[in-house]
Amino acid sequence: MSTELEVGRRVKVRVPGSTANLGPGFDTLGLAVSIYDTLEVEVIPSGLEVHIHGEGENDLPRDSSNLVVKALRAGLNAADVTAPGLRLVCTNVIPQSRGLGSSAAAAVGGVLAANALAGSPLDDAQLVQLASSFEGHPDNAGASVLGAAVVSWTEIPIDGRSKPAYRAVSIPVHEGIKATALVPDFHASTEAIRRVLPSHVTHIDARFNVSRTAVLTVALQTHPELLWEGTRDRLHQPYRADVLPVTAEWVNRLRNRGYAAYLSGAGPTVMVLHSEPVDPEILAEAKAAGLRVLELEVAGRPETQVNGQ
Numbered sequence: 001m002s003t004e005l006e007v008g009r010r011v012k013v014r015v016p017g018s019t020a021n022l023g024p025g026f027d028t029l030g031l032a033v034s035i036y037d038t039l040e041v042e043v044i045p046s047g048l049e050v051h052i053h054g055e056g057e058n059d060l061p062r063d064s065s066n067l068v069v070k071a072l073r074a075g076l077n078a079a080d081v082t083a084p085g086l087r088l089v090c091t092n093v094i095p096q097s098r099g100l101g102s103s104a105a106a107a108v109g110g111v112l113a114a115n116a117l118a119g120s121p122l123d124d125a126q127l128v129q130l131a132s133s134f135e136g137h138p139d140n141a142g143a144s145v146l147g148a149a150v151v152s153w154t155e156i157p158i159d160g161r162s163k164p165a166y167r168a169v170s171i172p173v174h175e176g177i178k179a180t181a182l183v184p185d186f187h188a189s190t191e192a193i194r195r196v197l198p199s200h201v202t203h204i205d206a207r208f209n210v211s212r213t214a215v216l217t218v219a220l221q222t223h224p225e226l227l228w229e230g231t232r233d234r235l236h237q238p239y240r241a242d243v244l245p246v247t248a249e250w251v252n253r254l255r256n257r258g259y260a261a262y263l264s265g266a267g268p269t270v271m272v273l274h275s276e277p278v279d280p281e282i283l284a285e286a287k288a289a290g291l292r293v294l295e296l297e298v299a300g301r302p303e304t305q306v307n308g309q
Contacts, residue, residue, distance in 0.1 A: 002080050002081055002082045003080065003081045003082070003118075004081070004082050004083070004084065005043045005081055005082065005083045005084075005117055005118070006043065007043050007044060007045055007084065007085075008042070008043060009042070009043045009117055009306075009307065010040065010041060010042040010043070010306075010307055011040070011041050011113050011116040011117050011304065011305065011306050011307075012038065012039070012040045012041075012304070012305045013038070013039050013109050013112045013113050013116065013302055013303065013304050013305075014036050014037075014038050014302060014303040014304075015036060015037050015038075015039070015105045015108050015109045015112065015144050015302045016032040016033060016034060016035065016036055016105070016143075016144055016147065016299035016300075016302065017032070017033050017035040017036070017037070017094040017100045017101045017102065017105055017144070017299075018030050018031060018032050018033060018100070018101030018104060018105070018139075018140045018143035018144050019031050019033055019099070019100065019101070019143075019179065019181070019264040019265065019269075019271045020099075020101065020139040020140045020143070020264070020265040021139070021233075021236070021262065021263070021264075021265060022216060022231060022262060022271075022273070023212065023216065023230070023231030023232060023233040023237070023260075023262040024208075024209040024212040024213045024216060024230070024231065024232060024233045024234075024235065025139070025151075025213045025216065026209070026233075026235050026236050027137045027139055027152075027154075028139060028151065028152055028153065028213065029139060029149065029150070029151060029152070029213065029216065029217075030101075030138075030139035030140050030142055030143035030149065030150045030152060030168070031143055031148070031149045031150075031173070031179065031220075031273075031298065032143040032144060032146075032147045032148060032149075032150075032298065032299035032300070033100070033179050033181070033296040033297070033298065033299050034296045034297040034298070034299045035093055035094050035100065035294060035296060036093055036094070036105075036299075037055075037090065037091065037092045037093055037094050037102070037105045037106070037109060038090075038091040038093075039068060039088065039089070039090055039091075039109040039110070039112075039113055040088070040089040040091075041072065041086060041087070041088050041089075041113045041117065042086070042087045043083045043084065043085065043086065043117065044084070044085040044086060044087050045084055045085055046084055046085040047085045047086075048063070048064060048069065048085065048086055048087075048088075049085075049086070049087040049088065050062040050063065050066055050068075050069060050088045050090070051087075051088065051089045051090065052090045052092065053089070053090065053091045053092070054090075054091055054092040054093055055092035055093060055094060055095055055096050055102070056092050056096045056102075057092070059096070060090075060096075066088075067103060067106040067107060067110070067134060068088060068090055068106045068107075068109055068110045069086075069088065069110065070107075070110065070134065071106065071107040071108075071109070071110025071111050071114075071130070071131065071134060072086065072088070072110035072111070072113055072114050073110075073114075074110070074111065074114070074130055074133075074134075075110060075111035075112075075113070075114025075115055075118075075122070075130060076114045076117070076118065078111075078114070078122060078126065078130055079114060079115060079117075079118035079119075079121050079122055080118075080121075081114075081117065081118045083117070090106075090109075095183055095269075095292075096187070097187035097188060097189070097190075098183050098184075098187065098188070098264075098267075098268060098269045099188065099263070099264040099265035099266055099267045099268060099269040099271075100181065100183070100264060100265070100269055101140040101143070101144060101265065103134070103135065103140075104131065104135055104140030104141040104143075104144050105140075105144050107130075107131040107132075107134040107135065107141060108127070108131045108141055108144040108145055108302065109302075110131075111127050111130045111131050112127065112145075112302055112304060113304075115127060116304045116306050117306075124145060124146060125167070127145050128141060128142050128145050128146070128152075128166055128167070128168050129165065129166050131144070131145060132152075132166035132168075133163070133166065137152070137154065137166070138150075138152040138153070138154065138166035138167060138168045139152045139168075140265065141166070141168075142166075142167075142168025142170075143168075144302065145168070145301075145302070146168060146169075146170040146301065147170060147299055147300040147301035147302070148170050148171065148172055148173050148298060148299075148300065149170065149171045149172075149173050149217075149220050149298070150168045150169060150170050150171065151168070151169055151171060151217065152166070152167060152168035152169075153167050153168075154166055154167070155167060171217065171220065171221060172221055173220050173221065173298045174220065174221060174222060174223075174224050174275070176224055176275040177220065177224050177227070177273060177274070177275055177298060178273075178274055178275070178277075178295070178296065178297060178298070179271055179272065179273055179274075179296040179297070179298065180271070180272045180274065180278050180283070180293065180294065180295050180296065181264065181269050181270070181271050181272075181292075181293070181294040181296060182250055182269065182270040182271075182272075182286045182291040182292070182293060183268075183269045183291060183292040183293075183294060184246055184247065184268045184269070184290070184291055184292075185290055185291075185292070186268060187268075188244065188266055188267045188268045189266075190265070190266040192243070193240055193243065193244070193266040193267060194266065196239050196240055196242070196243055197236055197239050197240075198239060201234075201235060205234040205235060206235070208232075208234050209233060209234055209235045212229065212230055212231070212232045212233065213230075215229055215230040216230030216231060217230075218230070220273075224273075224274075224275035225275070227260035227273050227274065227275070228255070228258060228259070228260045230260070231260040231261070231262045231273065233262065236263075237251070237262065237263050240263060240266075240267065244263065244267045244268050246268065247263055247267050247268045247269075247270055248263075250270045250286070250291070251263060251270055254270065254272055254282070257279075257282070259272050259274060259278065259282075260272060260273045260274060270291075
């Protein structure tokens with residue numbers, strides 16, 4: 001029998017955004033970055049209240065269709081607890097639909113808040129599974145749950161009937177590595193961007209990406225001088241260039257100057273991984289072109305407070 005949570009119990013979670021793929025690691029590699037959404041949840045006598053501030057405040061739903069609410073309820077169900085009512089306050093800083101993991105952060109925030117309300121019965125693997133189920137891939141959600149960089153994968157059951165198992169493991173990141181995001185002033189639909197990808201690729205291109213993904217995992221941990229080589233890709237970015245011309249132009253421009261630039265997630269954000277500062281002139285040019293520049297750190301795990309502690 002489920003346990004009902006006490007009215008007045010409250011939690012606050014602070015969840016990092018993320019950058020996915022990192023060039024060659026399509027639907028596999030993710031990195032948590034220091035831009036955060038905050039979720040506050042309080043158990044109330046009845047009903048549902050959703051308050052949204054910041055990014056998406058004019059667009060996101062304030063009812064049970066909100067992704068944070070869905071994830072929160074899924075987390076409560078997994079923890080075998082119920083709540084008579086819920087009040088949510090979402091303070092969003094992560095840009096929406098820009099390739100910085102806003103939807104994953106929403107899902108992670110919901111399941112983390114539920115777990116904290118229930119006394120933390122769910123482990124990391126269960127949290128990754130729950131949050132990733134809303135995404136359909138674990139690279140962003142894994143990074144936002146575990147922090148640092150993650151290698152993730154999806155296990156498809158042989159019977160074809162069971163649900164996929166989403167897995168992620170964290171790997172440490174060299175302390176000198178930073179991330180700089182160039183964020184265009186337009187949205188990109190992940191579904192639309194995925195539709196331009198071919199159903200088959202050549203063995204040569206697949207082999208190329210396998211090798212660069214391996215190089216990148218080493219570059220992230222101990223050899224940042226290999227970041228440029230490790231972020232090369234032939235599986236997805238070339239096909240997305242025509243539908244994201246501004247992004248493609250800046251990725252090529254930066255890479256031609258020696259920077260490890262790539263399309264962040266499904267875009268349109270351009271991300272640069274670096275161990276030396278990016279030339280201020282380049283950043284000034286990006287700002288002049290209408291791009292928002294975010295100079296970020298590699299983020300750690302989310303922060304959680306229960307009843308103010």
